[in-house]
Amino acid sequence: MIRDQSTRALLLRRLRFVCINLAMLAVVALLVVAPLVSKAVEQGEAIADRADQLARLTAIAGNASPMRNNAFKIDEIYLSGSEERLASADLQANLKAVASAAGLRFLSVRAVTPGRPLGARMVAVGLDLEGSAGALRDAFKNIETARPILFVTSLVLRPAPGTADGVMRAELTVQGAMRDPTPVAANAGQVP
Known part of the structure; x- marks a missing residue:
């Protein structure tokens, strides 16, 4: 019985240790990892927007040379x-x-x-x-x-x-x- 109580106390201490470590890990994840992930997502969206804008500008630049050929001279x-x-x-x-x-x-x-x-x-x-x-x-x-x-x-x-x-x-x-x-x-x- 004493042995069961000491085993149970040891298990409870270990369980508390694991729970406290998991809680600390969750706090670190919320304070450090979540902002990093959020920043990476925002930058990914910004890169996608810039890629769309680059595609539009490339299309416009591709059409510019025919327009230049059709442009009239000032004279x-x-x-x-x-x-x-x-x-x-x-x-x-x-x-x-x-x-x-x-x-x-x-x-x-x-x-x-x-x-x-x-x-x-x-x-x-x-x-x-x-x-x-x-x-x-x-x-x-x-x-x-x-x-x-x-x-x-x-x-x-x-x-x-x-x-x-x-x-x-x-x-x-x-x-x-x-x-x-x-x-x-x-x-x-x-x-x-």
């Missing part, structure tokens, strides 16, 4: 010609080609002085065209979306005289910009 937005007379003649020829391509009847063209110039070196041309409303719409779209950049600054639409089949007459003024002949470097540092 394409200006009318060609070093003088206003030459630029006006070129603009008149381009507008006549646009009107013909749209199936419009080209009545007249004339160089005009811009009533409200959009810039210092603007060239304006007046046109008279006849055709269907759809053909006129297509011609206006082609004028305003083509290179060089052109602006329809005035437009008068009315039924064409002597026709009853929906033919319209359009009188319009188109403006385009000429490139400034002074180099950009010469103007650097100057206040207009």
Whole structure:
């Protein structure tokens, strides 16, 4: 019996020792290991987010080279010609080609002085065209979306005289910009 009591006391001490050690191990795990695991999970999520962002940026960069190839040159937005007379003649020829391509009847063209110039070196041309409303719409779209950049600054639409089949007459003024002949470097540092 004494032996049983001493064995039981020994077992209880050992059990207490094991329980205290397990409790200390749990406290250490909660105070040290759990924050480390939490930090590793957060960093894993951050790495995954950055990998997604890198994939998106790589896709954008892959599309950038075709966009660069399709980008227009700055000179394409200006009318060609070093003088206003030459630029006006070129603009008149381009507008006549646009009107013909749209199936419009080209009545007249004339160089005009811009009533409200959009810039210092603007060239304006007046046109008279006849055709269907759809053909006129297509011609206006082609004028305003083509290179060089052109602006329809005035437009008068009315039924064409002597026709009853929906033919319209359009009188319009188109403006385009000429490139400034002074180099950009010469103007650097100057206040207009």
